[in-house]
Amino acid sequence: MSELRQDPLSGRWFVLAAERARRPEAFHRPARQWTAAGDCPFCPGNETMTTNEVLRYEDGDGNWHVRIVPNKYADMADPAGDTVERGERLFRSKPSAGFADVLIESRQHDVTFANHPPRQATRIVQAIQERYQALRDIPGLAVIMPFRNYLQESGASLGHPHGQILASSHLPPVLELEATRFAALEGCLGCDLAAAEADGPRVISEVGDYLILAPYASRSAFEILILPRRCAPDPAGVDPEAFAAALQDAYGRLNRVLADPPTNMWIHSRPLPSASRFHWHAHLMPRLTVEGAWELGSGLAVNVVAPEQAAAALQAG
C-alpha cells in the first residue's frame, strides 16, 4: 500500500510505495571500477598536484594520514566581501561565497570508509572537527556542511577515499527547512525524535550514544539517519572516536547488505550565525534508484522500500 509520510526534521513529504517486497539483493550492482593509483592526485607522492593544504595530520616520519586541501574546481568568493543580490525581478544573482575543501581520508587508494582502521576513522572525524571550528569563526558564512560522495553514481569523481567540507554564505533550502522546523516546535525536535524512535522498529543499531535509524519518512530505499542522543548544535565538540564508530557501523551495514553501494553522506548542523535550537545529525543515502519525471516534476520523492523493512535488513547486516 502506498502512503505519504512527513519527515519530522524537514517537514518535507515523501511517498512510500513499497507494494512489491524488494529484497536488498535486488539493488546489488556489478563490481566497481577505480581510477588508477598512479594518476591519482590524492595518492602519496602526488602531493604537488593538490596545493595550498589547509590541514595535515602526520606521524613522526613525516608521512601524512589525513590532508585537507582546497577543491581546485570550486571558485568561491570571499564570504567577508560582497554577497549582495544583483539584478531585478527576472534575473537575480549573487556571488557564491565561502570555502570548498577536499578531505583526503587515507594514504590508501582503495579502502572503503567501513574498512578504515578505527584509529584512522577517528582522525578523519577529528580533521572535520578542526576545520569546522576554524570555519565557524569566519564571518559571513551561513552553513558548514561536511559531506562525502562515494563511487561515481553518487557524484564522486575520484576513487581515492575522500570527503568534502563546503562552507557557504548562502543558506541552502534543505537546511533552512530543518532549522525552521526546529525553531517552530517546542523543546528539541532531535531529542524528541531520539526518544520516540528508541527501541522501535526503525532502529538499525545503537553505537555508544548514537542511534542509527531508518528514517520514518525515508525519501529513498535504505536511507540512514545517524542521530546522537546527546543534544548539540554541531559536531565540533563531540567525542570523535564515538562518532567515527557510528559512521563505520552505518557504512559497514550498507556495504554488507547492499554490496558496496554508491552512497552520499552529509552532516546537518545549526546554520550560522545563530543561537537557535538545533540538534546535529548525519544522513546517509545509498544511491540505488534514479529519480524519474514524477519525482523531478513534483518534488515528491517515491521510496519503494518501507523503512521498517530496510531497518530489519540492515540490523541483520
Ligand SMILES: [Zn+2]
Ligand atoms: Zn589515490
Ligand SMILES: [Zn+2]
Ligand atoms: Zn536535542
Ligand SMILES: [Zn+2]
Ligand atoms: Zn538533516
